[in-house]
Amino acid sequence: MRGLLAMLSGGALACALLIYLAVDHVALAAGFAATLVAIATLGYWFVQLAPRQAIDIDAVPDWTVARAAADASSMAIAVTDRSGRLVCASDLYGEWFPGFPTPPGLPLDSSDADRLTAAGRAAWSDGEGRAGGIGRGALRLDADVKRTGRSEDYLLWRFTPVKQVSVLDDFNRMLSGEAGRQLTEAGIMAVIIGGEGRIRVANGAFLLRAAGRIDANITGRDFASYLRIDDKGRVFFAREERSALPVRLLQVPLRRNDAEGPMLILMLDEQGGSMDGTSALSYIETLLSLLPFGLAMADRDGRVLFLNNAFSRAVGLKPGEKPSYPGDLVIREDQAAVADSVRRFAVGPQMSGDIAVRMRVQPDEPVALSLAGVRGLGEAAVLLSLKDNSEESKLKRQVAQATKMQAIGQLAGGVAHDFNNILTAIIGHCDLMLMRHTPGDSDYDDIQQIKSNSNRAAGLTRQLLAFSRQQTLRPQVLQLPDIVADVSNLLNRLLGEKVKLVVSHGRNLGAVRADPGQLEQVIVNLAVNARDAMPQGGTVNIQTYAVPAARVREMRHEILPVSDYTALRVSDTGLGIAPDLLSKIFEPFFTTKDVGKGTGLGLSTVYGIVKQSGGFIFAESEPGQGASFVIYLPVYAAIGKAPEPEKPRLPDRRSEVWGTGTILLVEDEDMVRTVAERALVRQGYSVITAADGEQGLEMLAKAAAQAQTIDLLISDVVMPNMDGPTMVAQARRTHPDLPVLFMSGYAEEQLRKSIAIANVNFLPKPFSVSQLAEAARDTLIAYAPARSGHSAAEPEAAVGLASD
CATH class of the missing domain: 1.10.287 (Helix Hairpins)
Known part of the structure; x- marks a missing residue:
């Protein structure tokens, strides 16, 4: 300077x-x-x-420091940038996810991967997101995602293991806490050892006798090293003199069917003081009453001496109730096996084992009853243990029920699809015959009756498709009170004079997205079932109310995800539903009504409509106190979605079903193809037919070679060899403007998800001759702009179905 x-x-x-x-x-x-x-x-x-400012233009984060900090924590951590690159990850992340994959693209279960992706999107938009209980197989993790960085251009992914309930941890806390101190005061020595024989935790009484100090640290030491056995087989503490008192050992396995796993060992002096057999038994009973799983003791004659509260709950006993023998708790067929096992374990050397029995409270579900012989506790000779698995059994039943419902739904959907093909042929031939007959002819009424019965059968197939969640829905954003109000007048007529209808609505109800017509069917079915459950009259209550996410979290429901819902409850004051029937009421063709008074498809249809709408339905009932059906529909959140502009409508041309042009008809069912061909020919079209997708492509190529124009392609969706969508995708390569009309017995929503083809129309089976003609006309009108140069606004309105 x-x-x-x-x-x-x-x-x-x-x-x-x-x-x-x-x-x-x-x-x-x-x-x-x-x-x-x-x-x-x-x-x-x-x-x-002047103050000097250090300007670091090319500042680059030091990820080595971040990685070292991440490795010091007990969670797996990863950092991604705006472009989706993985810029930093901890070593634990690499252990849990080998190869360091970039989140959210982790090897998870399908539903968990979707939830993790949604959490990442929520973090970018809202600053943070969460996906709990994700994983693959036995690995279960909670994922927390947070937007971070100086410019908030990074995502921090934190994965922590889900804490699993452990009986061993419960015992460790018990012995190191107040229960361990109470046992020490009672003179009972308690210690937990692992399967390898090393000490996990011990109470003060054991520490004082084994190590000489109540504050000694013997965790991880060999349990056997603190004991010695004399020539008479008696057990002593190794540090005590030869004149010391022997001790009795009571071994309690902490894991079912694992005699070599973790074990709770209780030790008592053989003699001296007040520790005789009777008083020792009372101390043991006090301890057993504190344990988290069911335990009971029986004498050599098989009489029950003691059972704790967990055992009483597991076998379905009322408070204060005590059976005389263990065999009184099981069904008659298993009583002899239980009695023989108790006598066998009560005599001879100490041993343990399990037997499968069926309890009186749950005769259809076998459980494992563990027995172990005990010695030195006075009258007590056998220790019986039974896990209180009521919640586990409930979850198993729910999973089995869901699996069964899914299997039945797939079967019902397949049957309905095949039956729709048959009904399409029957209804189509009836329409063709009615064109040749006029009212007053001898055959006219018979043909009309056949068509009427076929339409009734088509209604049954729609119910089957509703149950299997494969029907075509037209969802709208709506309010539940509006739907209830629309159907109230109909309900008053259906319920009759003996049944009173009471309707109440809650406040701050969120909008839901569902098909209003299907929701009306749900309410009507539930109300009619409630009426039938009250033959002498009563009251049907319909309620709507909001269920926020906080309340759902408090409910701790195993099936209902935490979210905001709008609930609909339909309850009655009738006879109620028996507990053994409650799990079957949503199955198709199951009914408690008399023969001829019900098809058994009402509640199954309700179940399918609710599930296809993204909701949940639960039945609640007490015999003699009525029944309630509660429907939870998720609140619709239209975040970032602009309202769709209203489309202009074309003039109504339903009466103009005549047309000209050439149609390629592809259908694998001969009877459907025949009736569709005849119907289209009668409307003025030239029709070329094919039995599958490969033949359809051959006919299309043949027509092009002969300079023949194909104006419309009508095809089934599911066909052998080559299905309809595959055929159309290949046909669009040479005929990009070819209008397409798909016809199928499956739901349009299901097909739209799997068909990524633009400018197609859809016709559900079964259909009549006039419906086929109208669909062909509307498809030709809708997609004429691509062929004649008109504006695109007119045809979209004529289709009635949104283009992909």
Whole structure:
């Protein structure tokens, strides 16, 4: 800096000399030089006194520091940037997810992968997201995602293991807590050892006798090293003298069917003081009453001496109730086996084992009853254990029921699809015959009756498709109270004079997205069932109310995910539903009504409509106190979705079903293909037929070779060899503007998800001749712009179905 000042000073003197030579004025030249020197000096001091700011233009995060911090934590951590690259991950992340995959693309179960992806999207939009209980196989993790970084352009993914309930942990906390101190005061020594024989935890009484100090640290030591056995087989503590008292050992396995796993060992003095057999038994009973799983004790004759509360709950006993023999708790066929096992374990050497029995409270579900012989506890000779698995059994039944319902739904959907083909042929031939007959002809009424019965059968197939969640829905955003209000007048007529209808609505109800017509059918079915359950009259209550996510979380329901719902409850004051029937009421063709008074498809249809709408339905009932059906529909959240503009409508041309042009008809069912061909020919079209997708492509190529124009392609969706969507995808390569009309017995929603083809129309089976003609006409009108150059607004309105 000093050199710079010297240069400026020299420059100032040179400028002053030039000015003096030019104007011959000494004062002016000296003033100019002084001014330059003063400005330079002020600039120097300003630079020295001004605060310096370090500007790091190319600052790059030091990910080595972040990785070291991540490895120091007990969770798996990963960091991704805006472009989706994995920029940092902990070693634990690599152990849980080998190969360091980039989240959310982790090897998880399908539903868990979707939830993790949704959590990442929520973090980018809201700042944080969460997906609990994700994983693959036995690995279960909670994932927390947070947007972070100086510019919030990174996502921090934190994975923590889900805490699993452990009986061993419960015992560890018990012995190291208040229960361990109570046992110490009672003179009972307790210790938990692992399968390898090493000590996990011990109470004060054992520490004092085994190590001489109550604060001794013997965790991980060999349990057998603290004991010795004399020539008579008696057990003593190794550190005590030969005159010490022997001790009795009672072994309690902590894992079912694992005699070599973790074990609770209780130790008592053989004699001396008040520790006789009777008092020791009372201490043991006090301990057993504290244990988290069911335990009972029986004498040599098989009489029950004691059972704790967990055992009573597991076998369905009332508070204070005590059976005389263990065999009284099981069904009659298993009583002899239980009695023989108790006698066998009560005598001879100490041993343990399990037998499968069926309890009186649950005769259809076998459970494992563990028996172990005990010695030195007075009258007690056998220890019986039974896990209180009521919640586990409930979950198993729910999973089995869901699996069964899914299998039945697939079967019902397949039957309905095949039956729809048959009904399509029957209804189509009836329509063709009615065209040749007029009212008053001898055959007219018979044909009309056949068609009427066929339409009734089509209604049954729609119910089957509703149960299997394969029917075509037209969902709308709506409010449940509006649907209830629309159907109230109909319900008053259906319920009759003996049944009173009471309707109440809650506040702040969220909108739901469902088919209003199907929701009306749900309400009507539930109300009619409630009426039939009250033959002497009663009250049907219909309620709507909001269920926020906080309340769902408090409910702790195993099936209902935590979210905001709008609930619909339909309850009655009738006879109720028997507990053994409650799990079967949603199955198709199951009914409690008399023969001829019900098809058994009402509640199964309700179940299918609710599930296909994304909701949940539960039945609640107490015999003699009525029944309630509660429907939870998720609140519709239209985040970031602009309202769809209203489409202009074309003039109604339903009466104009006649047409011209060539139609390629592809259908694998001969009877459907025949009736469809005849119907289209009668409407003025030229029809070319094919039995599958491969033949359809051959006919299309043949027509192109002959310069013949195909104006419309009508095809079934599911066909052998080559299905309809595959055929259309290949046909669009050579005929990009070819209008397509798909016909199928499956739901349009299911097909739209699997068919990524634009500009197609859909016709559900079964259909009549007029419906086929109208669908063909509407498809030709809808997709005429691509062929004739008209605007695209008109045809979309004529289709009635959104293009892909």
